[in-house]
Amino acid sequence: MSVHDYAVKLPDGAERQLADYAGKTVLIVNVASKCGFTPQYAGLEELYRKYKDRGFEILAFPCNQFGAQEPGDAEEIENFCTLTYDVTFPLFAKIDVNGSKADPLFAHLREQKRGLMSDRIKWNFTKFLVDASGNVVQRYAPTTKPYQIEKDIVELLD
Known part of the structure; x- marks a missing residue:
């Protein structure tokens, strides 16, 4: 299975198919x-604005x-988040x-890329980088700042 095989809930309860993001590089973050x-929201938004027109998405949960x-x-x-x-x-x-x-998506993410000691997510702002085919290519610790993963994002976009 790939990330694209999952559906997730929107805040209003509707579902979104992650297949909608096929062909895009995606960063999935628990927030x-x-x-x-929490100040990482600023860095995430900066990355999003810089690369969204090149096929980059951030999905925050x-x-x-x-x-x-x-x-x-x-x-x-x-x-x-907005204000x-x-x-x-x-x-x-x-x-x-x-x-x-x-959530089944996060069970899949954890299975695909384990942390140092286990598959469990240790804290908020754990990040998973997903390629255009829906494969989980990297997991980043909460302490990893958004700018530190920019080069990995660019490599997948190029």
């Missing part, structure tokens, strides 16, 4: 509004599993990324 890594750092509902999350960081990339419905209720 939170009240996290020490709010998650409240780590320190209850994403307590808001969909409207609160969207307002925060604080002028985010224009898509935000999806809040999900779990670990455990028995983990």
Whole structure:
């Protein structure tokens, strides 16, 4: 299976097929509004604006599993991201990324690219880089800043 075989929920409950992103380089990130890594939204938005016209997408999935750092509902999350960081990339419905209720997409991502000690996602702002065919090519720790993965994105776009 590839990432393109999954459907995910939008904040309003509708579904989006990830096959819609076939042919694009995609960065998938679990995000939170009240996290020490939340300022990465600015770097993510910078990358998105710089490369979206070349076929780059960022898909952000709010998650409240780590320190209850994403307590808001969909409207609160969207307002925060828009007003604080002028985010224009898509935000999806809040999900779990670990455990028995983990979203199937994130179970797939974790299976494809394990972390250092396990497949579990350790914290908010774990990032997965996906190529145009839907293959997971890289996993980045929450501490990896968006600018640090720019060269990997450009390589996939070229």
